[in-house]
Amino acid sequence: MGSEGFYQEFEVFSKRTDTSPLQYQFSLLAPNRELALVMAQENFMRREPVADIWVVKRSDIRKMSLDEKQSLQRLDNKDYRTTKGYGYLKKKWRHYEQEMLDENEILSWGGLKKSE
């Protein structure tokens, strides 16, 4: 399909709620992006809540070839990037009679007031 014509390809993405990530839905044909946008919700999200919609012209997307996808592989030797590499701290903190501040603990801090 060329860049001209009624049947242009658009990819449709949407967010279910304000806080949810953008999710891929499906593709549709439309003559331009205004009409693509106007048709997107009813084609793919007739029965679910939607908070936002993006339509992207497919020809604007740079995809990977099969060969390029090989560049996505990596070795499983990067513990130093994750908490996995620091697990031994738990035992050490215990020695100081302190709890380890792990992911669960730290991510729970955001909403707390002092009086909790």
Add this chain to the structure above:
Amino acid sequence: MSKPERKLIDEINPALTSLLYQLADDDFILAYRGSEWLGLAPHIEEDVAFSSISQDTMGHAAMFYQLLQDFGEGDVDHLAHGRKSSERKNAVLLEMVNGPGHYLSTAQYDWAFAVIRNYFYIQSKKIRMDSLKNSSYQPLAEVAVKVNMELYYHLLHWKTWFVQLMEAGGEARSRMEAAVKKTLADFGGVLSLGPLAKEMGEQGLIEEEEILKQRWFLMMKPIFESVNLTVSEADFAMKNGNGRKGEHTADLDAALSTLSEVYSADPAASW
């Protein structure tokens, strides 16, 4: 806008029922026309989108019929399926066929007419709902708030088609202009509140007809200008009759016999 003190209406009266019949019948018959389009739109993706709008619109009709049912006017299915043409209060524009041919075999429906009729009507409906949010009949005000929610999409959808086809020039432009002319010739009926318009205003059910009409103009003017289209008030007419008075065309009779075919086979049966 300063609001006059709102005295609530809670009794059935002719102005109120007349208004409810107009609102219900307008939506019902236009949704019916939309349902005939199903499967026949210019584009598959559009077919799906258009059908949602027709469903929404029929859902709105059902809500207005429900308000009538609550007044003891009969059940909603009778109101939608069992009333004669002369009892219907919809604007004639909304009953007109989609184009030549039958919906099952030879349909040659006019997309330009679909776009213009729906766009112009939805804009007028939006203005009515905005006004009805302050209606002195509280249950109607509540329905108007709900209905209004879905009209943003309807408007965006039809406006997009309107602008794009108007700007396309050539054959599209001339088809669109012909459809504008055809729509305006009966658009007076859409903007009319019927013989009891004055009473509706006095009771605070809805604002005056003239105010609503001017508001429609005000909303549409920049769009018309952007596509280089001239529309004047003198163009509004009721060429094919005043539906608010129960005057209708043969198109409505044919539609009623189709839409009530199964219902009428046995109105007492459960379907």
Add this chain to the structure above:
Amino acid sequence: MSEATLYQEWTDEQKYAHFMKRIEVGEKIEADDWMPEDYRMTLIKLISMHGISEIMGALPEKEWVPKAPSLKRKLGIMAKVQDEMGHGQLLLRVAEDLMKPLGRTREDIMQDLFSGRLKFHNVFHMEAPTWGDAGLIGWLVDGAAIITQTNMLNASYGPYARALKRICAEEVFHAQHGEAIIMALAEGTEKQKVMVQDAVNRWWEALLMFFGPGDASTTGTSKQDITIKYKIRTKTNEDLRQDFFTKYIPRVLSLGLTLPDETMYFDQEKNLWVYKQPDWNKFKNIIKNNGPKSNERLSLRRTAYDTNKWVREALNTAN
């Protein structure tokens, strides 16, 4: 990829072996991936027929959309037929992406439909003369469709599997929509009961045909083997027909309805339904667009497509 060379430098044999290995281990093939020609052509044929059948399938039910007997039924059937168009959209998009390397587009699909080169499903050539037919299509034709479609939910072709997942989720609503209409009729007046029974009688043969012939000896060709080889589906036509009987016959009978095949019974020993074969010559004829409603429906589709041509031409430029 164990070879040291780039994938794009592989021979077709290497690519084929790699492709088959991916399928074996349950990987999904995507639109831009290399695929053997017969895989692509089989998918194009299967999915474009499936997609266009959804679009044509909207027409027999469309008759009953404006006529549905209550506001609730009108809304329900509108939503249902809308879904059929929506399923057509999903499937045609999948087929169009497969055809793209061949330079073919939706326009070609429509033209192939009109010329008779692209067939649509036998059931959608049939008449639907009463409201009972509208219910029956929703209940049993959609029921049959659910059986065939769920059989391909794990298809090796990723985009098809994903479209089917969306479709099957909506089919659950369709089935219930159909059941609701049928139950109201089956529990209704004498006239209504007759209406459902007539619809069952009218649709029975078409429902048997829906799953296709048992093997190639019946009609001369069959795509069953190739679709199974490439893990597009797992069960044969006959397996699916038997599944349909098992799921639906007890329900049909429980509503006090009868089947128009007195010879039919369940053979406990063989664990199979024994039934009278439909007339497969009639089937061949129907799908060649010689069914009772083939011409009228094709003509409606063509007229609508041609009448609206100006719209597609008016917006025929990129944004």
